[in-house]
Amino acid sequence: MGIFIPNTTDEQIRMLNDIGYKDFDDLFALIPDEAKFKGNLNIPMGKSEIEVTHTIESIANKNTIFRSIFRGAGAYNHYVPSAVNSISNKEEFLTAYTPYQAEISQGILQSIFEYQTMITELTDMDIANASMYDGASAAAEACAMCKDRKRSTIYVSEAVDKRILEVIKTYSFGRDTTVKVIPETNGITDKDALRKALDDDSSAACFLMQYPNYYGLIEDADTLCKITHDAGAQFIMSVQPLSLGVLKTPGEIGADICVGEGQPLGLGLNFGGPYLGILATTNKNLRKIPGRLIGETVDSAGDRGFVLTLQAREQHIRRDKASSNICSNQALCALKAGLYMATIGPKGLEQVSTLCSSKAHYMAEELSKIGMPLVYEVPFWNEFVTSCPNTDKLLSSLETKGILGGLKLEDGNILWCCTELNTKEDIDTVIAIAKEVF
């Protein structure tokens, strides 16, 4: 198969001869014979576009698409406006790489500069980078930013998503950093435990909390921030970006670093990826921020333009002293997030945030009426935990009706999630099925 290779076999031979080689064996003669792979690769023979399409479509059809989704827990079923994919799929964006040549990459550079601006507006932080891989790796990199000679221990609330904690621990295994978990009480971070742990530890680098937390609860971030700052450590918030349509922002709270899973901003569920790592911080962390940053400057005629900047932090310049090894990031996902935020605007942001909250509160109330009360008496936004008389039975009944119910937690309770895509009718259907089950 010469697929995607334009030159015909004849042309290839002519080119080989033209530059003094007999054939391909001759061209590869410098590779030692003992290093060469002698057999044929044990993978199927190449296929035509139609055959490949049929094969992969039939694999895709083995997956179940739920018509109604009440599961979140780190991946959220938000609406993706038509413009987002239609525009971001433009080949100029899709097939470019990191904008190393600024003069012909102004489009990519400006789109990321606009994304950086939108993230700072959303979070009220001073600066945002051009993206990390996902929310979890952004959290891990944020923790690494806080480490210095005197302070190295990372504190994380037990009420964060276990997946985020797992990635922080994995990164910390690399850097030989200690991660300590502050226990939760009744679904939220135990403030006294945090105060005590930080007071006793002059090596505390940072404390990371999730907002809303894994159970959907809105913790008292102001107090947690104060406790952390009193101990001289940095305060990191991991946010669901759309919650900031209504909730007090990390900037208003005084966070040093705000990270988050950007998937709700116009990216599909995508079976977990590609997603988008949001990372924003204050000016004082400017030189420690990992990843690409786009800055404004002027060209030789004095006109405005954009470039990759402050690259002295990065791996291709600093090598083993770099703030991170990140090179490729999630630029196209950042472009989509920028498109999403431009599409919905400030009004849409407030609307979607309000819709999520309202639906979740309606559902929580309806569930409690049928014997599935809220487990925690803490304010929530779009996720909440209820008890359930028979979780497995309920979830499988919902599944047979094409509904992906909430996530069963280790203690048997259910973590529910509502978004703007869940209609009152859908919610009422869940309630009706639950009534039938019990």
Added chain:
Amino acid sequence: MKLIFEKSIPGRGQDIFPICDVPICLPKAPHRNTKPRLPEISENEMGRHYTSLAKRAHGVNDGFYPLGSCTMKHNPKINEAMASLPGFVNIHPLQPPHTVVGANEIITELENFLCEITGMDAITFQPAAGAQGEFTGLLLIKAYLQDKGEFERNEILVPDSAHGTNPASATMAGFKSITIKSDAFGMVDLDDLKSHLGPKTAGLMLTNPNTVGLFDTHIMDITRLVHEAGGLCYYDGANLNAVMGIVRPADIGFDVIHMNLHKTFSTPHGGGGPGSGPCGCKSFLSPYLPGLTCKDGKTYTRAEKSIGNLTGFYGNFLVNIKAFTYILTLGSKGVPSVAKNAVLNANYMQEKLKDIYPVAFDTTCMHEFVISLQAIHNEKNISALDVAKALLDHGMHPPTMYFPLIVDEALMIEPTETESRETLDDAIEVFRDIYKMIIESPEIVAASPQTTPVLRLDEVKAAREPKLKYNFGE
């Protein structure tokens, strides 16, 4: 061109969300007092804004893109179509396993394909990009050595020609990176390697073909020496495109590898990502692999001594579908044919340019080659940067500049196999025209580009007075 914020008019916008069909209820927690100044813009104006931005970008579809080390090959359209299927896009990562059998089938099959191509025994798709793949591979080495009680092995050897991510990843994984010199032929200096091997050696990270585009002819000796010293061998798969189907990294002594699916396996680069950097290893390292996998369609399992997780779920899944599509399309014969033509195209260009642009190492190259502008710089005061900028005026993306660090005034050219002979001939002609201009009127080259949307940009100003977001006129 205006920023989107400068096109925003209060009150404008788009109707996306419905009226709330349940009573409005907001959290009983502190609310934001600030108003985010997101754009207020109609869909038409927004569409035109992004179309203008697209016109000011250069992708593989816009023209030749011989950016060395980045393998800017054609991105087949079928890849995008397959990765957009509703059955992949609309599934939640925490759905019950029996409802995502197809997704896990793709992951398992792609693992089989990539194991066959690399010779490795197992692969994780957790890493979202090549650099994260490197980090993962090094953590596997670290976990393995610590498990054996060999805590004193804390040095990773990295050739001076390596990508910057190698030493940066070594640091992130808690190793000390030790630089190994290249010899006069651009290969690993065996004596220097030997002098640094010892009881502290955790491993060697090697790109082969290396970053000057040469296949290290001592490769069997290199991996043997590292193993004899008790270290492991890490293969940086950035340049796998040159040898896939021809050489299998595991067969030549490598224990762990990462691949860049956005380079070798034709998934698009997306203006900087998302990529995918799966990490493969031999079976003795597989107990340490990160992440959850579902091979039986029923349950997710984690490797016995897993290092944890690199990303929240299963890595950049949709990107992996594109690579799967590509391998299915190419098949067993197509894969080596890619490598052969990538090497042919590079040698063709090298041969047609080397009389005027001296190559760093004058021998048969692999998928890329490096020219040095040092002599031209000395004589005419025209730098590699100047030549790169002159290429912009010819609708061509310049090669990678000033890399590898062991070549002065370097330009690293990687045409890839998806370019036709005419494209290569045109590019060769452009290079030769620019050379003529350097000789006859270097001032024109120094003043390029002239036809791009902006002229040369002041990078020093950008770094000295960082402006990282739009100033709303506060």
